[in-house]
Each structure stands twice: as structure tokens, then as C-alpha cells.
Amino acid sequence: MAKRIMVFFLSVLIIFAGMAFFADEARITHTHQGNRQTNAENNEESAAKKKQATNKKLPSVSVKDWELMLVNKDNPAPDSSMELVELESGYKIDKRIKTAYDNLLQAALKSDIRLIVLSGYRSLQEQEAILATDTEDYMAQGYSESEAKKKALDYVATPGCSEHQTGLALDVLDDSWYQSGRGLETDFGKSKGGKWLAANCADYGFIIRYPEGKEAQTGIKYEPWHIRYVGVESARYIMANNLSLEEYIDQLKSR
Ligand SMILES: [Zn+2]
Known part of the structure; x- marks a missing residue:
């Protein structure tokens, strides 16, 4: 027991x-x-x-790097002979930024955003033609020739001073925005595609080249569709610190 x-x-x-x-x-x-x-x-x-x-931290890059070429009203585009590559859309860009641009498109697609190009490289002659057309449009609205040209120049750079001549800039929109009948309008910045572009372009080396509130430096009004390649490091710094390319280059020069 x-x-x-x-x-x-x-x-x-x-x-x-x-x-x-x-x-x-x-x-x-x-x-x-x-x-x-x-x-x-x-x-x-x-x-x-x-x-x-x-x-x-200010990136250790040089203002002389090709991707930091500054083109604005005071700095005409040099007569550079960059190698251009044609996109599916027919627009051309500098060959050196093709991969970065393709990667940007792919990333956008993953967020259900189909980016479309409305402009890439533009020659001096094409730039002159655009300014002439825009000026005529304003004249048709009743503006005098000098007023019309002044208004056109708010958005179109003086021929010779357009960043599109560098092959490093593109005008892009979200296809759904474009299909709904909208174009290169500042409201694009508030749309899904525009917001995505501003938030993510830097990771692929692009910046929103003409930000809101920086007109005094850039000489161009806010353009949420105009992206410019500057390299990933510079792009991240510029976008994170809300700078214009002009301000960034000043910072690099005074380092
Ligand atoms: Zn543009």
C-alpha cells in the first residue's frame, strides 16, 4: 500500500x-x-x-558633376553633346539616366501608378516653338504681345535656359490623371500620383525641380510634374530639406 x-x-x-x-x-x-x-x-x-x-548631412558631391548641371534663367544650357536614348513614348532623355527612370516607373507601378511622359529632351528650336505657341495662346485671350510673352515665360523657360535641353529633365503625369482630362496643372501635386512622385522620386535620383514657394530662386512657378535627375544622394538631401537646386548648389559651394 x-x-x-x-x-x-x-x-x-x-x-x-x-x-x-x-x-x-x-x-x-x-x-x-x-x-x-x-x-x-x-x-x-x-x-x-x-x-x-x-x-x-550635405552629400560629398561636386557641383561639377554632370548630374548637378545647373540650368536656369541666369545659366543657359551649355552646348553639350549628351547621348540621347529614345523612350517608348518617343521622347528622348540622356542615356545616363535611363535606368534610374525605368526604376522609378517600376516602383510607381507597384503602387498602382502608371507614370506617362509628356516631355523629355527638347532642343533650342523646340523650346522656341513652345514659347511662340504659348505666347500666341495668351494673345488670343486678349493680352498684348509683351504681356502674353511675359505670362508664357512664367512656365516656359527662356529658350536656351530650359532644363529640358539638358536631357536630365522630364515632365510626367499619372496616366489616370491624364485620362480624366487633366494636364500639367499645379493640382497634380495634390493627386495620388503627384503625392507619390514627390514622396518617392528622390529614391531614384530625381527631384521636383520647381517646388512650391521657391519661385524666387528657380524663376519658374511650382511644377509638380517636372522631375530632374541629380543622383540619389543629392536628391534625398534636396527633397528631405525642401530645397531648390539653386539653394543646394549654393550650400555645396559655401561648404
Ligand atoms: Zn518641364
Whole structure:
């Protein structure tokens, strides 16, 4: 009898020990998961902090780099002989930015945004023709020739001073915006595609070249559709710090 009682107690003991062991296991596993979660959070946080810090640090690039070529009303486009490549749409861009542009398109597609090109490289003659057409349009609205030309120049750069002559700039829109009958309008900046473009273009080396509120420096009104290649590092810095290319180049020069 005593033996039976002992066997019973031993069994109970083993069961309790087993339960305690599994409970411990469960707790350990749980703690591990907890740790893993915290680690993931920490990694994400440190990556974000690192990115922020990188974006705050002026990149070690040179203003003489080809992708930082400054073209505006005071700096005419040089007679450079860049190698152009034709896009599917027929528009041409500098061959050196083709991959970056393709990657931008692919990334947009992943967010259900189909970017379409409305302009790429433009020769001096094409630029002159656009200015003439726009001026005529304003004259048709009743403006005098000089007033009409002045109005046209708000958006169209003086021939010779257009960034489109560099082959490093493109005018893009979201296809759904375009299909709904909209064009190169400032409201594009508030649309899904426009917002996506501003938020993501830097990761592919592009900037919104004519930001809102920077007209004094750029000489061109806000154009949420005009993107310009400057390289990933510069683009991230410019977009994160809300700069115009002119301000960025000033910062590089006064370093
Ligand atoms: Zn443009």
C-alpha cells in the first residue's frame, strides 16, 4: 500500500515538474518573440534615424558633376553633346539616366501608378516653338504681345535656359490623371500620383525641380510634374530639406 501511495505521489510530482517545465518553455519562447519584436522595431527605428541623419548631412558631391548641371534663367544650357536614348513614348532623355527612370516607373507601378511622359529632351528650336505657341495662346485671350510673352515665360523657360535641353529633365503625369482630362496643372501635386512622385522620386535620383514657394530662386512657378535627375544622394538631401537646386548648389559651394 505504502508503495502504491509512493508511486502515486511520484507520478504527481513528475506531472507537476513537467507542467512547470513546459510553462517555462512557453515563457522563454514568448520572451524570445518579444525580444525579436523589439529588435525589429529597433532596427527599423535606427534605419529611419540613419536615413534622417544621412539626409541632413550635405552629400560629398561636386557641383561639377554632370548630374548637378545647373540650368536656369541666369545659366543657359551649355552646348553639350549628351547621348540621347529614345523612350517608348518617343521622347528622348540622356542615356545616363535611363535606368534610374525605368526604376522609378517600376516602383510607381507597384503602387498602382502608371507614370506617362509628356516631355523629355527638347532642343533650342523646340523650346522656341513652345514659347511662340504659348505666347500666341495668351494673345488670343486678349493680352498684348509683351504681356502674353511675359505670362508664357512664367512656365516656359527662356529658350536656351530650359532644363529640358539638358536631357536630365522630364515632365510626367499619372496616366489616370491624364485620362480624366487633366494636364500639367499645379493640382497634380495634390493627386495620388503627384503625392507619390514627390514622396518617392528622390529614391531614384530625381527631384521636383520647381517646388512650391521657391519661385524666387528657380524663376519658374511650382511644377509638380517636372522631375530632374541629380543622383540619389543629392536628391534625398534636396527633397528631405525642401530645397531648390539653386539653394543646394549654393550650400555645396559655401561648404
Ligand atoms: Zn518641364
